[in-house]
Amino acid sequence: MGNRKPLYRIRWAVGSVLAMLLVLTGCVSNAPILSEALSKGTEVTAYESKSLLTVDTNLPVQDEQTKRVLQTLKSGVIIMEQQKDLQHAHAEVTLKGPGPILETGLWPGTKAPALDLYLQGNDIFAKTSADNKFLGIHNDSAASPDEMSEQLKTLVEQLIKQNPLTLRHVDIVGSETVDLPDGSSEPATHVRISMDFKEMVDAVTVFLEKLSQTPDLDRQLTDILGETVPPEALEPGAGLNEELAKLVEELKTVNVEELKSTGWDVDLALDVWINADKRIDQFDAAVGVKIPASLVSEAGLSAPQGLTFVDFNVKLHRQTWNVNQTITYPVPPADQVITTEQLEEDPSLAAEFGEASVIGPIASMMTMPPEEPFADLSEEHWAYEPVSALRSTGIVTGYENNEFRPNQAVTRSEYIAMTVKALGLESDGKELEFADRSDIPAWSEAYWQAAVEAGIVKGYADGTLKPNRKVTRSEMTAIFVRGMQEPLQNDNPLSFKDSSRIPSWAVPYVKTAAAKGLIHGTPDNRFAPQQYASRAEVASLLYNFMFGEM
Structure with missing residues (x-):
């Protein structure tokens, strides 16, 4: 089947997005407490966490199914994580308010949508609430999670040391008590950072500029996340460092005031609660984006009369507890797992995932042998x-x-x-x-x-x-x-x-x-x-x- 990318890299990709958000705000000279907490975060090997991601928008849509999806996202996506160590973890993704998409054709079956993921070394097990069994995927050709963790830690530390950014709105709100989902409570220091459009552009520019100056960035990110940018997406002879440098130069030409005058705006609010061990117990991130309503019309959507802008508000609330403690959870029994290797030998096993299966069709595609290219269509053909x-x-x-x-x-x-x-x-x-x-x-x-x-x-x-x-x-x-x-x-x-x-x-x-x-x-x-x-x-x-x- 070739060198399949291990799915646990998805966790690191998501983690890197969170890390970038924190690096943008925490690796600044006037937020040392957050910088220290971010550094401490790279030492975490075991934990439990709960996250709630919500998306809200006044985007005018006529399609009933799209309305239902947006309504569901407004309620939120819940992500529960349990990590024993860097080799063993469990995540469950559910919807806080799945009602709008049930029995509408947007989700198969009558059970509320849910996704179960398990990491067992180089094995991934995945199952949705519409599936009868787990799909097992194995890859022994990739770097281990321990190696990736050390590489990610080194990269983050480099960025912290290099970042000279100073933000205007960094406030220590005070000492507060954080109530965690396991019933425990911890005293914590509440730090609040807010950034307007101009500061966000400056922060992203500085972050990417320092990232572009990281030696051998292509290799470092590939070791951590796999192939992040396909070689064909880069200009001939150019690496990721060069492409990022070009992007930085373009960002430096952005005229924020001019964009704001036409209806564009972006803002970020980040609240972080740091405990006595200098670790982050809880954080709330909120990003708001406004675009001119005229773009809605240009995109072919019908904007209501009087609508001047469309806004998108993304919020993430995350709490973490039992850090570096003993974490336990049940794992899928062997008779509830069908591996890709088994599917390659016997494709009929895909039927055991069930008629309404979500994983089954994906598994069948993954194990399908590659088709021979059309004899009369070479790679040089424009189509x-x-x-x-x-x-x-x-x-x-x-x-x-x-x-x-x-x-x-x-x-x-x-x-x-x-x-x-x-x-x-x-x-x-x-x-x-x-x-x-x-x-x-x-x-x-x-x-x-x-x-x-x-x-x-x-x-x-x-x-x-x-x-x-x-x-x-x-x-x-x-x-x-x-x-x-x-x-x-x-x-x-x-x-x-x-x-x-x-x-x-x-x-x-x-x-x-x-x-x-x-x-x-x-x-x-x-x-x-x-x-x-x-x-x-x-x-x-x-x-x-x-x-x-x-």
């Missing part, structure tokens, strides 16, 4: 990445002899099938009533039903669908944009050389697709509206929708 990505999701398939036929024109049936898959549409099974319904290939009938029910296609004036007719680039664009069910961006100017040849009925759809980066012209900047859409061009559009930055 190689889109086609490969869509193939892995089952949206596009090949022909006999392992061919993709990238230049072959697409029929309406083929295109409807790929579009319905990409948009995740489902059919109620209503019978089609078009005059040529007998011409619809049997394999595509369910896709046509879903497309018609969703209003993506309505048929021609003569009451036909013409399922086997080839699709033009104008039709390809219009059908897909209709399926997105977003406001048309008719004010967006087109720069194609042949824009005047685009049929008037298709112009709003082409403008919208171009504005969202879904379509691009030919090498000589033509849209070619009447040209038949090729399989490669369709793959590019679907890929831009699913994986691009719209």
